[in-house]
Amino acid sequence: MESLGAFLKSRRDQVTPDAIGLRTYGSSRRVPGLRREELAHLAGVSAGYYTRLEQDQAGTASAQVLDALARVLELDDVETAHLHNLARQAGRTGLAEPPLEHPHPRVLALLDSLAEATPAVLLGRRGDVLAWNRTGHALLAEHVDFDAPSALEGRPSIPRMFFLDALTRDLHRNWDELARVHVAYLRLTAGRFPNDARLANLIGELAMRSDQFAQMWATGEVADCTTGDMHLQHPTVGTASVAYQVWLQPDSPDHRLEIYTPNDVTSADALRRLTRRIAGEGSGRPAQAPERRTA
Template sequence: MESLGAFLKSRRDRVTPVEVGLRTFGTARRVPGLRREELAQLAGVSAGYYTRLEQGLAETASKQVLDALARVLLLDRIETVHLHNLARQSANTRLSRPPVEEPHPRVLALLESLRDTTPAVVLGRRGDVLAWNRTGHALMAEHIPFDAPEDPADRPSVPRMFFLDPLSRDLHHNWDELARIHVAYLRLTAGRFPTDARLAELIGELTMRSDEFARLWAVGEVADCTVGTMHLRHPTVGAVSVDYQVWLQPDSPDHRVELYTPTDPSSADALRILTHHLRDR
């Protein structure tokens, strides 16, 4: 998991004096980005207070201070949300194991209403597949048993599939782009749920078992994952490109429904073939 101080330092290192209007007069600098005292001055706080904040020694930071730091550090909206999430964490907070996640009946009713016409997957807060319809399963992971999400101990994990399953990796033609987004979203999730022991274990496992995950995690990107495009090399229907969009669930705000729609006529044909293939089984 990430601390407020580590996030502040990583973002401070990325901002050059020129970007925030400081003149350096050509003098050599020992830090890649802003100095602590420069950031503090621009944000309107004392250098001592900011230093304590970055070192984890300050007890609290007001919304005004955090917003001022976000402004100077050129954070976008999602990075600013992450900054506030980290600031709410307590240094003495202990990890705990949250209850097993279950999809809400209304979400399952939505899957039923979609039937097999639109691929759909229900994801938990850590990217576990809580449910999917037949087409969603066939599109994203036909090598995994359809009923796998029914057993909480055996549920497919999208982050694990993405970084540890060669078949899942081969499926995604734009794997590099999607991998970066997955890691950035997982970091945002870690800031929202700092006490989730299962989430901490997942991040630790991926860091140990995947050099690519460890490299991307060290970069420190933060991003939401709500819309995008996946270019797939599907083993049954060949090349297919789909746009994904995420629907958040008011009854279960930690859960997401991902829907996949074709981006072009040939991809629409591929999805129809996939649907017919399922019906012919």
Template sequence: METLGGFLKSRRDRVTPAAAGLRTYGTARRVPGLRREELAQLAGVSAGYYTRLEQGQAETASAQVLDALARVLQLDQIETVHLHNLARRAARPGLSEPPPEVLHPRVLALLEALGDATPALVLGRRGDVLAWNRTGHAIFASHLPFEAAFDDEHRPSIPRLFFLDPLTRDLHRNWDELARIHVAYLRLTAGRFPTDARLAALIGELTMRSDEFAALWATGEVADCTVGPMHLRHPTVGALDVTYQVWLQPDSPGHRLEIYTPDDPATADALRILKQQSERH
């Protein structure tokens, strides 16, 4: 799992002195971005304190200090939230086995109300499929049993499928774009649930088994994932262009209802075909 110091360093490396309003007078520099003492000065903290903070040797920082660091590091809103999450995690180290994820009845009722015309999935905090409708299953994981999403021991993991399953990779025509988003969102999730041992194990597994995941994780990018394009190459109905939209579930923190709407008439026709095919199985 990521540390506060590791995130601070990765963000410090990407801010040039010029971007921070500093003059370097052409002197050679050993670091790609700001030096620790430069960042500390701009944020209004002592260099010694910031160094201890980055090295994990200081107590967690106050909200005011974190906001000052975020300002100098030019973090966006999501990155700033992640910074605060990591600081809270530093105050309560250690991992524990999380309780089973249980869907709120209202989430299942909403999924059932959608029917099968619109592909939909409900994802847990680690990206496990907690439920899906027939078309959601048909569009993304027809090579897996439909019942797998409802089996606590064998639920499909979207991150594992995305980085470790060749069929899932071939399905996505914009895999590179979506892979970056997947990793950036997983980093945000890791900050929100810092003691989740299963989440830490998932990140470790993907880092060890996928060079591409490891390279993306090393960038330090963090982002939310709420809406965007998805271009598919489906084995049965061919090219599909859909937009994914995420609906957060206040009754189930960490759970996300994702629905996929067609971007063009050809995709709408293909989704109707998938719905008819799924009804026959």
């Protein structure tokens, strides 16, 4: 998992003196971005204090200091929120096994109401598939068992499939763009849940097994995942381009319902053909985890 110091350094390396109008008087530089003392001066803190922050030895930092650093580093709102998340966790150690995730009945009812005309997938905080309708399953992972989300311990993981599953890679014509989004969102999630042992294991597994994931993770990029486009080469319906949008769930704010809509006439026709094929195979309710039983 990432520390406050590691994130600060990665962002400092991305900001050049020229970009923020800092005069360097032609002196030679051994760092790709700002020097520590330059960033400290511009943020209004001592160089020694900033150095301790970057070395994770300063304890907690005030909101005012973090906002000043974010301003100099030109962080956007999501990156600034991530900076604050990391600062709140400074000094805390240890991982804990999180409880299993269960989709809320209200989001399952919403997913069911979408029927099969609109592909949809419900994702947990780590990108595990908690439920999907048959069109969502067929669009993104028809090579995976439809009932796989019911396994609890072996649910499909979208980040794992993206980096470790060749069929998922072949499906996405803009794989590199989407892969970077997945990595940036995993970093944001890691800042929100730094003690999540399952999340730490997922990040560690992907870094060990995928050189591309490791390279993308090393950039330090962080972003939310709300909307975007997926350009597909689908094995059943051919070329299609769909937009995804994320619906957050008030009853389970860590879960995201992703809805997919066509970007053009050709893609709309591809989705209709996919829906007709599913209808020909028989209707079914969304796959979901079994209800949790209480004693």
